[in-house]
Amino acid sequence: MPDRVRTTGAGRLATGTAWALLLLGLWLWGREATDVPPGVFAPTTGDMAAVGRPAAAELPPQAEPLPDASPQRLEIPGLGVRASVVAGSPDVRSAAGPPSCPQPSGSVTWHAAGTGPGAAGAAVLVGAADTGTGPAVFHRVGALRPGEQVRVARADGTVAEFTVDDVRVPARDHFDADQAYGPRRAGRAELRLVTCGDFDRADDGYPANVVVSAYLTGTGR
Missing domain, CATH: 2.40.260.10 (Sortase)
Structure with missing residues (x-):
């Protein structure tokens, strides 16, 4: 019985670690997708036609x-x-x-x-x-x-x-x-x-x- 408890606890630890790594990866990806690099122009307010476009190059x-x-x-x-x-x-x-x-x-x-x-x-x-x-x-x-x-x-x-x-x-x-x-x-x-x-x-x-x-x-x- 004690061996079985130890095995279950190790499995839970591995699962928790995997979820933590997955969430960290998603968070980093989200930051990278939404950040606008310096020197790049994002669509201006009221620019309805620009929604969904990639940011334009420096003018x-x-x-x-x-x-x-x-x-x-x-x-x-x-x-x-x-x-x-x-x-x-x-x-x-x-x-x-x-x-x-x-x-x-x-x-x-x-x-x-x-x-x-x-x-x-x-x-x-x-x-x-x-x-x-x-x-x-x-x-x-x-x-x-x-x-x-x-x-x-x-x-x-x-x-x-x-x-x-x-x-x-x-x-x-x-x-x-x-x-x-x-x-x-x-x-x-x-x-x-x-x-x-x-x-x-x-x-x-x-x-x-x-x-x-x-x-x-x-x-x-």
Whole structure:
């Protein structure tokens, strides 16, 4: 009987040790999975499109702003977007709420009363997310993530190269025009890509907008 008791106690000890090691391993794995390494940007607050994505790489330094020039064409390589840019008015920043949808849906509207893409300040390009019958030019901009590239060909022959640093999805009834249209850092050349919904409906038919923020990081031709 005493030998049997000793054997049972040893078995319980071995089982307890195994459970302890398992729990320790799970705890260490959990810390490793949730910690963000230094120098890495995690998704920002309000970035609904970034949920579930891996953290973006460290972002490049900003470039010096360019002289003011009007945009002619927009390219988003990661989404396969190539669209002409047309001038629109009035300045979108004079509005208190989300932008109205431009037409035609295959192009992007630049609010020409504001900053030209690449110049100091925040240039605003608005594109439809939906035509009413199918996807439009900005249908997938919510899938962009920090570190991805946006290029704007300008009338002076230069190409302003921007890097995405923030993607937000504000509800239409809580749309902050100053945050969406205004510059985030003084003296920096910034770009906003803002979606509207179905341009065939007065209320756009969408409960939220997508606001992509990018900043100038290079220049090409």
